[in-house]
Amino acid sequence: MASPVTTRTVRPLDTLRFDTSGPPEITSVVTDHLLRLGAQAAGSVSGTAPTGQTVLAGGGFHPAEARTTWSEPRAGIVDEATVQAATGVMGVHGRKHGAPCGLAADYTATAAAVLTVQGLLAGLLAQARGGGPARVSTRADHAGLLTVFQYLAAAGADEGEAADIAAGGPPFTSAEGLHFELETLDPAAWATFWRALETPTDAVRSGWRPFQFRYATACAPFPRALHATTRRHPLERIRQAASNAGAQVCVLGTLAGRAAEHEDADPWRLSLLDPSGDRPGSPAPPPPGRPLAGTTVLEAGRRIQAPLAAHLLGLLGAEVIRIEPPGGDPLRGMPPTSSGVSARWLALNRGKDAVEIDIKADADRRRLREMAAEADVFLHNWAPGKASELGLDSSDLASVNPALVYAYTSGWAGRIADAPMGTDFMVQARTGVGEAVRPEGEVPAPSLMTLLDVLGGLLGAEAILAGLLQRERSGHGVHVESSLLGAAEILTAPALARAARGEDTRKPAGFRRPLPTADGWVAPCDDSAAEAAAHDLRELTTADAVQQLHADGLTATAVTTDLSGLHRDPRFAGSIGRDAHGAPAVPDPWSFV
Known part of the structure; x- marks a missing residue:
């Protein structure tokens, strides 16, 4: 999406310094993103305390402080494994298999880290616009709830799912034993592909x-005949059938292969727009309230990635207008x-205004450019x-609004x-995520939970906040691009580093696998997993099993498999509400003081 007026890459945190400590799963991502945004580490980055602390200062700003925790004290949620268990991530990821299972990558910690950086950027932005210093708090369990928002919304809707929730799904396997993903959005292309394979x-x-x-639904209970069909054909025949039909096939990539081509690029790109033009005037100070109060965002988004990014900006106080x-x-x-x-649509778009525009019509495109001239973000x-x-x-839009933050959330x-x-x-499939999220003993396969759409939306909001801050510091508009590829890279970063060193990229067999009880499942924290696995809990209720493990000095929590009852879960007391339509609403992921 290059543009003639897009110029040099910028770092909106230049001249700022930071200190951070806390859980390394979280602080490593926070540190990486602050460094990539131009800040410098003031000292050693260390600590394994359950609470993360980050202080960002310099450049004429009062110190911005962020506090990141796993959950509320005494909730029994103390690390990545227990966050995944309590928030329903294990349940959703495991739908394809018919039983809950954990992601072998630190997904909720990564999300919490990105939200922490968002909070710091929002706090600095509020200062730059005339507000006072702020402290922000984030919680990994709230980040986990955000990652399952669409599944939680559907579980609390007035009606059932449009498709069955049952075990099954891709990847498919060729006659050579190669695993691959198939993609098409067109039912005619789907039918043509399969009929070509008889x-x-x-x-x-x-x-x-x-x-x-x-x-x-995070699952796809296909007829067995589909899997049987692909196993009869070599990959080349399958590729040709897909190409002729207008569908696409992608063989599952490995982490070693991705590490060999990985260029350690930033997960977003920020560039000034037309720095030689007239410097726009400074916007008026925001009214009291949330950090983005007084900011206008035009969002022309579909599916999850862009609408989620805009939703997060709305939670921070922006007025979001959907096109x-x-x-x-x-x-x-x-x-x-x-x-x-739609409950899922509400989860992404509640609180937004909407304007209907036919982007194929000249008059409506002129109208959209006029709206962009008055907006802060497109x-x-x-x-x-x-x-x-x-x-x-x-x-095009910089010519009518040189102070615009122009944001594009892409795939690649x-x-x-x-x-x-x-x-x-x-x-x-292409980036090796399927290998990173599954331990040894499992076929590497992408999760049917929309991992990258959600993480990509978080990255999009982070990049836009960085662009808005850069605009405040430079007085010029900013071109921002984020991607699902960037989301994949931050999720797989630890595994890619191991691959680059020639080490084993996958966690051991059984990693983050919950233990069955008489009426459900229990997930021990990672540090307690080996000892907990020696217990036979199948005759105990889930509550009794948790108590038994606690009595033995081990930390564990119940696994949430029924999202419809999560709002009554004492671990999230008062956190999950209902919107005006009665749909479940997860809590804001930050708290500003």
């Missing part, structure tokens, strides 16, 4: 719905619904090259040659 018609027909809704097609966003009616509105995730074709790229950021479609599961 698949039974009933299986083709009944397989489309679970495939189509796998993003929503929707004539007739409104068709996803408003996607089942299941709450009071007639955000989209259109297909590569589409904004330029429409006359809505960064150069133009960094991977011959990349497949930039969707969550294809990026997981």
Whole structure:
């Protein structure tokens, strides 16, 4: 998405310094992002305390402070494993297998770290606009709830899912034993692909719905005939059938392969727009309230990544205006619904205003440019090259608003040659995420939980906040780009580092596997896992099993498999509310003081 007026890369935290300590799973990501944004470490980065502390100061700012914890004290949630268990991440990730299982990567800690950096950037931005110093608190368990927001919303809706929740799903396997992902958004392409491989018609027909809704349900109970079909054909035949049908195939990549090509790029790109132009005037100080109060965001987003980024900016106080097609966003009616509105759509878009614009019409594009002239942020995730074709790229909008933060959330950021479609599961497949999230003994496979769409949305919001801060410090607009590829890289960073050193990239067999009880599952913390596995808890209730492990000096918590009851869970007392439509709403991921 390069633009003629996009110039040198900028670092909005230049001249600032920071100290951080706390859980390394969190602080390592916080440190990496602050360094990449231009800050310098004031001293050694160390500590294994359960509470993280980060102080960012310099550059004329009062110190910005962030506190990051795993959860509220006494909740029994003390590390990545127990956060995944309590928030439902294990339950959602395990739907494909018919039983809860943990992600072998530190997913909620990574999300919490990005949210911590967001909070620091928002605090500095508020200062730059005339506010006072602020302290921000984040919690990994609240980050975990945010990562399962769409599944939680669906579980609390007025009706059931549009597709069955049952074990099953990709990847598929070729005759050579190669595992691959298949992607298409077109039911005709789906049918053409399978018929070319001589698949039974009933299986083709009944397989489309679970495939189509796998993003929503985190599982895809396909007919066995689909898997049997691909096992009969060599990969080259499968690739040709996909190409002819308009579908795409991606063989699962390895972490070693990704490490060999990995260039250690930033997870986002920030560049000044037209620094030679007139310096725009400083915006008026924000009204009292949240850090982004008085900021206007135009969002032309679809699916999860861009809408989530805009949603987070809205939680920070921005006015978000969605650009929707004539007739409104068709996803408003996607089942299941709450009071007639899609519960998943509400989870991403509640509180936003909406304007219907036909971007194919000249008059409506002029209207959109007029709106951008008065906005602070323009955000989209259109297909590569589409904004330029429409006359809505960064150069077009910078000409009417040189102070604009122009943000693009993409799949690949133009960094991977011959990349497949930039969707969550294809990026997981290409970048080795499927290997990183599964321990030894399991077939490497992308999670059917939308890991990268959510983490990509978090990165998008982080990058926009960095762009807004850079605008305040420089007086010029900023071009911002983030991607699902960047999300994959920060999630797999520890495994990629091990691969680069020639070490084993995967966790040992059984890593983060909960233990069955008489009525559910218990997950020990990582430090207690080996000793807890020696206990036979199958005759005990889950509550008694947790008590038994605690009596033996081990830390564990119950695994949430039924998201519909999470709002009553004492571990999250008062945290999960309901919106005006009755849909579940997860708590804001930050608390500012």
